[in-house]
Amino acid sequence: MTHTKRQSLQRIAAHLGFPDSETLIGLWDVMVSEREAAWIAELPATARELAERLGEDLGGEDTSGEDAGDVAEGLADLYGRGLVLRSEQPDGDTRYVAESNAGVLMDLILFDRRYLAWHGQAFLDRWRRFYNEELVHTYEHPDPDSRPFRVVPVREQVHDPRTALPYEQVAALVRDARRISLEHCPCRTREQACESPLETCLAFDQVADYMIERGVGREIDAAEALAVLGRCEEQGLVHITENADRPLVLCNCCPCCCVFLRAMTVHAKRDVIDASRYRAVVDQARCIACGLCVERCHFRAMALDGAAQVAEERCLGCGLCATTCPAEAIRLVETQAPGFIPRQDSGFGSIVQG
Numbered sequence: 001m002t003h004t005k006r007q008s009l010q011r012i013a014a015h016l017g018f019p020d021s022e023t024l025i026g027l028w029d030v031m032v033s034e035r036e037a038a039w040i041a042e043l044p045a046t047a048r049e050l051a052e053r054l055g056e057d058l059g060g061e062d063t064s065g066e067d068a069g070d071v072a073e074g075l076a077d078l079y080g081r082g083l084v085l086r087s088e089q090p091d092g093d094t095r096y097v098a099e100s101n102a103g104v105l106m107d108l109i110l111f112d113r114r115y116l117a118w119h120g121q122a123f124l125d126r127w128r129r130f131y132n133e134e135l136v137h138t139y140e141h142p143d144p145d146s147r148p149f150r151v152v153p154v155r156e157q158v159h160d161p162r163t164a165l166p167y168e169q170v171a172a173l174v175r176d177a178r179r180i181s182l183e184h185c186p187c188r189t190r191e192q193a194c195e196s197p198l199e200t201c202l203a204f205d206q207v208a209d210y211m212i213e214r215g216v217g218r219e220i221d222a223a224e225a226l227a228v229l230g231r232c233e234e235q236g237l238v239h240i241t242e243n244a245d246r247p248l249v250l251c252n253c254c255p256c257c258c259v260f261l262r263a264m265t266v267h268a269k270r271d272v273i274d275a276s277r278y279r280a281v282v283d284q285a286r287c288i289a290c291g292l293c294v295e296r297c298h299f300r301a302m303a304l305d306g307a308a309q310v311a312e313e314r315c316l317g318c319g320l321c322a323t324t325c326p327a328e329a330i331r332l333v334e335t336q337a338p339g340f341i342p343r344q345d346s347g348f349g350s351i352v353q354g
Contacts (some may be wrong), residue, residue: 082216
């Protein structure tokens with residue numbers, strides 16, 4: 001059965017959870033052709049399955065002579081543009097799938113710097129509108145285990161390093177990685193709300209493989225990755241990683257652009273991400289009441305009342321206040337047991353592996 005392009009786009013938008021979003025449908029309309037929309041709407045499938053399913057009439061266009069090889073080439077191109085994902089089958093064939101999480105899809109697209117060249121500023125404006133008017137309202141997770149990301153303390157700021165597990169230490173995440181890639185931040189690309197650096201997103205192992213294969217990330221070594229983290233900490237960016245005990249991505253986030261932090265600081269959403277297992281504690285006797293920690297904190301967890309005071313319910317345990325304190329009066333202390341972090345696989349690892 002032949003579908004019009006709009007019908008195919010509506011099916012794709014519905015798969016992403018936004019069946020009535022004219023903004024999302026409009027984004028897809030500029031990203032794909034009528035034939036490509038018909039393909040994506042019919043996934044999951046291998047190229048041969050898709051060719052057989054749609055026959056010679058793919059998307060209402062003249063496709064005489066089209067075969068599974070042509071479809072395979074087109075699906076591979078869609079994969080390279082971040083519009084579909086793939087998984088290798090036991091028989092060696094490749095099965096393509098359509099992403100069902102609109103936020104993940106947005107990132108996979110906006111990691112790719114070519115889209116701005118292809119579609120111009122209006123493309124980013126439309127993604128910004130989709131996030132701020134529609135997508136952001138899905139970013140609340142009352143169940144802690146369902147929160148996709150969490151804060152990681154900045155380097156060397158945990159009071160007792162023996163309490164920090166390897167996957168809670170950004171340096172350990174870097175040093176233990178088989179492969180590392182560095183990408184431009186899709187959130188700051190979309191929002192354009194600050195002057196923070198763009199090339200700040202780190203991916204590890206199979207996610208790094210995916211980013212490098214697509215050409216949206218460049219391979220770096222551990223020394224360069226640690227240097228990136230140091231610059232991000234100086235800029236006051238918050239380390240955020242997956243809420244798992246084997247995270248494969250590490251973001252360096254600002255409160256004005258990050259999909260998670262912006263949901264909290266601009267849109268007043270609650271229960272968006274998990275805090276780290278640590279909280280800031282102020283040595284009142286050492287505090288000189290300079291106010292730098294108040295300026296440094298993105299979450300309004302610090303205030304001056306004589307000496308600096310910590311609002312524990314607001315503190316996410318990032319440690320940026322401690323790194324800026326000239327009197328070394330602030331430290332991070334453990335407040336949650338290790339079981340606070342869900343023991344689950346990386347969400348992004350599952351995505352890029354199909």
